Amino acid sequence: MVEVGLYRGRFNDTMRGELERKMLSAPPRLLLGAAFLFWGGMHDQAVAGLIAAALVEGRHWVNLRWDFTDKSFARSWQLSVIILILSALVLLQKDNLKANDFLNLLSWLPFMMLPLILSQQYARKGGVPMVTFSFIARRKAAADRKAGRLVEASSIHLGYPVLFLIIIAAGMGVGSLKWIETIDPRYPVGVVILLGWMIFTLDDRRVRLRAWVIAYLISIGLSVLMLWGVVKVYDHFVRGYTGSGGRVSSSQQTQTALGRIRELQLSQNIEWRYFHENGPVPDLLKLGSYNEPLGDVWQARTRILELAEQIPSGRKFTGDFETLLPAGENTFLFEDENSKRDYGIEGRIQGLIEDEELVPHLSRTNRFEGIPSEILAVNSMGSVKMIGVNQGAMDARIQADTEIEEMQLDPTDLDLTYPNAEEKGLEDFLKKIGLSLPEVGSHPTRALARKVGREAGPPNISVEKFREIEAKLALIFSDIDKFEYSLFLAGTDRNTPITEFLEIDRKGHCEYFAGATAMLMRRMGVPCRYAVGYSLQERGIKKQEWILRGQHAHAWVEAYVGGTWVNERNGDVDVWRCRGGEWVDVDLTPPDWVNIQKSQPWYQGWYDWFQGFRISLELRLNQPGVFDRVLNMLVLVGVLLLIFVIYRLILTRRRVNSDTWEKSVGKAGLLDEFEKWLSKRVGARPRSMPMATWLRRSIPVDCDELVLLYERAVFGLNAESGRSLDDSIQIVKLLWKEQEKTPGTKDARGVVKF
Known part of the structure; x- marks a missing residue:
């Protein structure tokens, strides 16, 4: 008899042999619930945190358990992803989006992951199969089971990864960082407590006081590191991209270093497209001007408000940038006195845009057409930027004339x-x-x-x-x-x-x-x-079209x-x-x-x-009502898909019953998978031949115990042998492989074709 102790596995409901490996252990009771309560306290969402904590920790007080297959876990994961996508689509419907809004969306990630987390919590087997996150891996595992090959079923318990996700999410959004200089002290204290709790319970053995102190120091170090990471994220995505009101934050508007244009010139990507319509074709399109040299950096010195020239009435002044004057729907002027004149130079500038980005324009530009209201501003050196817009595209008509003044002010001694x-x-x-x-x-x-x-x-x-x-x-x-x-x-x-x-x-x-x-x-x-x-x-390729690539960037x-x-x-x-x-x-x-x-x-x-x-698609979506209709359609499709996934998830889950595996075999005839495996090697079982007879004539010698166990399972008799039916099937497969490797042993049972 071949030793199969190392290969001993457990057959699931489809009777497939698997070698199980489990990564990470489950966190102690109440830790995940406490983490959700901590999240609720940091975000002023106590009710949401309490509900999530009750759902996650409820498994310790109820006997409700389900049998989840790989497909069930995969659908739980798909449900979480769909919830994330739908949340992002709903967020896009908000006007005046800011980076803070996306951080707040990310702070709800633990709740979006609840379908997968709850599937793990209330599954009979702890842990989520690794194949859950890969369609290809699931298909390969299914093919291996169908072919009778041993499947290595690795799983991971998501308790500790989810704990870290909750802690990180608690540091995002409005609840924890009101502003970068005023960090809520509750956050580091809560992180120290949760991480200390986690470290103390990693080993059930009693530890000395010194080990507890070391664990606390480690938790404090981890909390400091995590707090530093959250601050950096907040600083990069929020503080660095705040809107107008004060000094501008984009470095391109305030300074440029020697070498920045060179970096652009090494790029082949199209930055903008210019379509000339009237007048002499310009040689240059300007992005920005800078008046103060500091070593290898030129910066745009913000003008002193007390010395600023008179700003026309109706123009909003923010820092060194001021909004243009409205001249009808989607039309803006630099000076009112030129509103009725004809312009000698006209063209259109087209390209992708984002907030705080400088826009190329003609020298002596005075009029912009085809741009949504109040999204352009100009500074004292004639630089034009976008304000209060998200990523998108623009197709603006610009008009200039050699007889009018520049948008930039006259020079000073600076x-x-x-x-x-x-x-x-x-x-x-x-x-x-x-x-x-x-x-x-x-x-x-x-x-x-x-x-x-x-x-x-x-x-x-x-x-x-x-x-x-x-x-x-x-x-x-x-x-x-x-x-x-x-x-x-x-x-x-x-x-x-x-x-x-x-x-x-x-x-x-x-x-x-x-x-x-x-x-x-x-x-x-x-x-x-x-x-x-x-x-x-x-x-x-179009008429009067000029391509502005990175390699065309220039300084003068x-x-x-x-x-x-x-x-x-x-x-x-x-x-x-x-x-x-x-x-x-x-x-x-x-x-x-x-x-x-x-x-x-x-x-x-x-490319x-x-x-x-x-760009054409973005411009189409920017037309009135088009984006809203597309977004509503996507939300509708997402809701229908969400309902479909939930329905499929309900179909694939099963309540745990008290039947033994052998009783399930007797009721459902689940030797079908093993019969398919054996038929590939000895030929199909004749319809008139009972399963037990066919097994005795087909399987290797010394494996008659499998037949006995099968008959007892079918007729509901208690097995006297200490070995289970799935162990016997494993032995048959291993002995079969040994026969294939050893010359002269194929004359034993299992070689006759029917």
């Missing part, structure tokens, strides 16, 4: 500053190319305090002098023997990157050429700003030409502004930069098509 560390390098370079430094007036330093005297202001630079400066800089930067365009650079000095570019490296991408141009012109007395956006290079300079410095004193503060000039684009990056681009991969065409389809 537009002449540069880092003190760069001054010597700038002056040396200007002298080498034959430019004389201005002698009239005082030049401001990097210091933000305006130290220009009341009488001696910044130097006034004529248009002719500006053209001379621009021509000499363009000549030196376009000389390929002296400067080279390159996307790949070695490490640079973050304190003096422009000096290093001018004197040592002499190669760089557009950010270095634009940064050097801005600082050199400032040193010569020309007020200017560092601008970023896109260069129009690639034509699309906006210089204020022909103005005169005026001291607009405000109380005791001298405020120098340059008036009467105009902003012009100065792009001195070598023109061959457009030819140094990364080749497109073979799949880029398909571009998919992105265009996505």
Whole structure:
């Protein structure tokens, strides 16, 4: 007789041999219930926490148990997933969604998992089969059972994973973190208690006081680590993306570092599409302007409210951004006085958007059409951003004209500053190319305090002098023997990157050429700003369509030409502004930069098509009422699917009865599976032959006990043997495998074909 102790298993209701392995043990009584109560206290949802605790811990006080198969657990898992999806769809119907809303949704994850948790709690067998979470694994296990192969049935008890999920969820949402600086002290205290309780009960043996103290210290450490994680999540998803009201939070609006455009230029993805409709085709579309250099960073210095120019009535001012003036449905203006005029340049900008994102636009843009109300804002440097929107798409018509003023305000003396560390390098370079430094007036330093005297202001630079400066800089930067365009650079000095570019490296991408141009012109007395956006290079397949990929991102300079410095004193503060000039684009990056681009991969065409389809779909959904109808239809389908899954779950569950396994065999004839397995090896059983006779003639020698146990089960007799029927079947299968491996043993019973 072959030893089968290691293989001894338990047959389920379909009589399939399985080797069971169980991962994790069940948590102690009341721990999960206490965790749900803790969740309810943190979220001010005491009733919900109490109901969940009663459902989870009720298994310890009632005798209700069910037999759940793999399909039953799988449907419980599907039910939990459907509840999550439906909850997300319902959340999407809310207006003015914020990151906080999604965190609150995630905080309800333990309740969405209740169908699976309760299936485990009230199942006769503790634990959830691992195949529950994989359709492929379930199909493979079913195929193995059908073929008679031994199935390794691994299961996991979800008690402790659910405990950690509840603790983490308790730290999300409004209940625990009112704001990042005011963490509710109940949270770390509750985490310490729950984790300490868990650690103390991991071993039933009595432990010494030292071990208890160590366990408490471990629980405190875990609570600190978990609290740190929750704070980081809150800080990233909520605080970092709060709406307007104060300083803007998106780094792209307030600053840009040397190298950011380079990262974009390495991307082939389409960022925007521009459709030109009227007037001369622009060379550049602007995203943002920046006026203060700090090492390798340019930032947009928020204007001081006391010194801000007059804001038109009806325009809301938030930080450095102000909303545009309404001019009809889905139409906005920068200035009312240009509302009735005809515009010389018109086009449409199309692309995917999200909140706080900068929008590319034409120089001297004044009018926007086709945009939902109050979602655009402009700052004092002409940067346009989206406010109060979720992810989606936009198709806006923009109108501009060369005869109207820029959206950005006239420069101040801040537009002449540069880092003190760069001054010597700038002056040396200007002298080498034959430019004389201005002698009239005082030049401001990097210091933000305006130290220009009341009488001696910044130097006034004529248009002719500006053209001379621009021509000499363009000549030196376009000389390929002296400067080279390159996307790949070695490490640079973050304190003096422009000096290093001018004197040592002499190669760089557009950010270095634009940064050097801005600082050199400032040193010569020309007020200017560092601008970023896109260069129009690639034509699309549609009429007058221009593709704006990441590789088309560009940096250049906006210089204020022909103005005169005026001291607009405000109380005791001298405020120098340059008036009467105009902003012009100065792009001195070598023109061959457009030819140094990364080749497109073979799949880029398909990806571009998919992105265009996505934008079209988003625009379609943004039409009035369309998204609501689609969402309502999805909710209806989800509810019907939820009802269907619940119905299937009810059909697959069975109450535990008092019948033994042998009685079930006698009632249901559950040797069908074993008969199929044996028929594949000896041939089908003749219809006229009883099962017992066929078994005696087919199974290996020394296995007659299986026949005896089968007959006793069928006729309801008590088995005298200590071995169960499922053990006997396992022995038959193992002996059969031994016969197949051992030569000369196939003449024993089991080789005759009927």
